[in-house]
Amino acid sequence: MLELQDSNFEETLKNEEKPVVVDFGAAWCGPCVMQAPVLEKWAAANEDKAVVAQLDVDSASGIASQFGVMSIPTIIVFKGGEEKARAVGLQNEKSLDALLEKAKA
Numbered sequence: 001m002l003e004l005q006d007s008n009f010e011e012t013l014k015n016e017e018k019p020v021v022v023d024f025g026a027a028w029c030g031p032c033v034m035q036a037p038v039l040e041k042w043a044a045a046n047e048d049k050a051v052v053a054q055l056d057v058d059s060a061s062g063i064a065s066q067f068g069v070m071s072i073p074t075i076i077v078f079k080g081g082e083e084k085a086r087a088v089g090l091q092n093e094k095s096l097d098a099l100l101e102k103a104k105a
Contacts, residue, residue, distance in 0.1 A: 001039070001040060001043055001052050001053060001054055002051060002052065002053035002054070003053065003054055003055075004022060004053045004054065004055040004060070004063075005055070005056075005059060005060055006059075006060050006062065006063065009055070009060065009063050010081070012051075012053065013078045013081045014080075014081045016051050018049065018050050018051050019049070019050045019051070019077050019078065019079045019084065019100060019103045019104070020050070020051045020052075020053060020077070020078045020079075021039075021043075021050050021051070021052045021053070021075060021076075021077050021096070021099070021100065022053050022054070022055055022075065022076050022077075022078065023035060023036075023039055023052070023053070023054045023055065023073055023074075023075050024055050024057050024064055024067075024069045024072055024073065024074040024075070024076065025054065025055075025056065025057065025072045025073045025074075026056055026057050026058050026072055027056070027058075029072050029073065031072070031073055031089065031090045032072055032073045034090055035073045035075075035090055035091065036054075038090075038091070038092060038093060038096075039052060039054075039075075039091075039096070040052075041093070042093045042096045042097075045093075046096075046100065049100060050077075050100055057069060057072055067083065071088050071089070073088075073089065073090065073091075074086065074087070074088045075087045075091055075096070075099060077099050077100060077102070077103035078103075079103050079104075084102065084103035084104075085099045085100075085102040085103045086099075087099055
């Protein structure tokens with residue numbers, strides 16, 4: 001899974017052809033820790049459809065603030081550098097599929 005930071009966030013979003021699914025979270029966040037294996041499994045099954053990345057809100061608080069991330073985990077799907085879909089809280093694979101579909105619409 002791709003690790004995003006201040007230094008590569010915008011470039012990654014703009015240069016990726018596929019939707020970029022960004023997991024905004026933190027190591028101290030229990031639900032975020034629970035989200036990681038679900039997201040990793042989903043990412044492996046959807047690697048041809050999307051790029052999945054993680055962003056630590058503590059080390060990239062400016063980006064989290066820019067996108068109004070107030071609760072974690074928050075998953076935002078970007079396409080062409082623009083936000084297309086968002087979900088807050090722990091997500092299962094089915095809800096991740098729905099987010100990706102919403103981003104394609």
